[in-house]
Amino acid sequence: MTDEIAFYHNPRSRSQMAHWMLEEVGAPYRIVPVDFTRNEHKAPAFLALNPMGKLPTIVHRGTVVTETAAIIAYLADAFPKAGLAPAPDDPSRGTYYRWLFFGAGCFEPALLDKMMKRPEVERKSAVGWGSYDDVIAALKAALAGGPYLLGERFTAADVYIGSELRFAMMFGAPDLEGERIFDDYVARLSARPACQRANAEA
Numbered sequence: 572m573t574d575e576i577a578f579y580h581n582p583r584s585r586s587q588m589a590h591w592m593l594e595e596v597g598a599p600y601r602i603v604p605v606d607f608t609r610n611e612h613k614a615p616a617f618l619a620l621n622p623m624g625k626l627p628t629i630v631h632r633g634t635v636v637t638e639t640a641a642i643i644a645y646l647a648d649a650f651p652k653a654g655l656a657p658a659p660d661d662p663s664r665g666t667y668y669r670w671l672f673f674g675a676g677c678f679e680p681a682l683l684d685k686m687m688k689r690p691e692v693e694r695k696s697a698v699g700w701g702s703y704d705d706v707i708a709a710l711k712a713a714l715a716g717g718p719y720l721l722g723e724r725f726t727a728a729d730v731y732i733g734s735e736l737r738f739a740m741m742f743g744a745p746d747l748e749g750e751r752i753f754d755d756y757v758a759r760l761s762a763r764p765a766c767q768r769a770n771a772e773a
């Protein structure tokens with residue numbers, strides 16, 4: 572069975588985050604371009620892989636992986652030589668999981684609320700991400716010890732959270748611009764050769 576990853580990709584999408592991760596781990600991969608304007612992501616062949624009709628999607632050793640955070644975490648484990656995930660018995664694995672899941676379960680929905688101008692719910696205790704302000708404050712606190720989410724160690728959690736932050740700042744999400752801690756973090760991540768290689772095509 573080939574070790575090459577089939578990477579279903581459109582540079583104008585979240586698959587850009589997976590692209591950076593593929594470059595970080597040095598995985599052998601082949602891009603399968605998906606043209607949104609031609610609705611290729613809703614074609615039966617693609618829906619058979621990902622019934623959501625969404626990117627990113629990868630196929631590795633016969634297994635389909637979808638969901639950006641899952642793909643990033645999967646690649647960190649599948650290519651351990653890159654050292655981008657703490658070992659399962661390393662206590663910092665907990666911190667690592669924490670921020671990966673925070674990215675998918677809190678940061679993304681809070682960000683989309685803001686960007687789509689959805690009104691904040693009155694009972695933030697009943698909403699998993701509380702509020703945009705709480706999420707941003709939590710991220711700020713997490714990065715205070717820097718330079719990365721796990722302190723001195725760069726991990727796949729930085730690829731995911733960092734990609735979301737880059738995206739949020741690019742689109743002018745509130746309370747991020749001019750915040751030294753976010754500016755420095757994103758600049759640090761953007762300087763990584765793997766990030767630059769992935770972004771070269773975008």
Ligand SMILES: N[C@@H](CCC(=O)N[C@@H](CS)C(=O)NCC(=O)O)C(=O)O
Nearest residue numbers: 584585586624625626627638639640
């Ligand atoms: N929960 C998914 C969301 C993926 C997603 O929404 N991808 C967008 C591109 S950024 C997409 O493929 N949209 C095409 C569509 O839904 O028609 C993830 O985290 O990967």
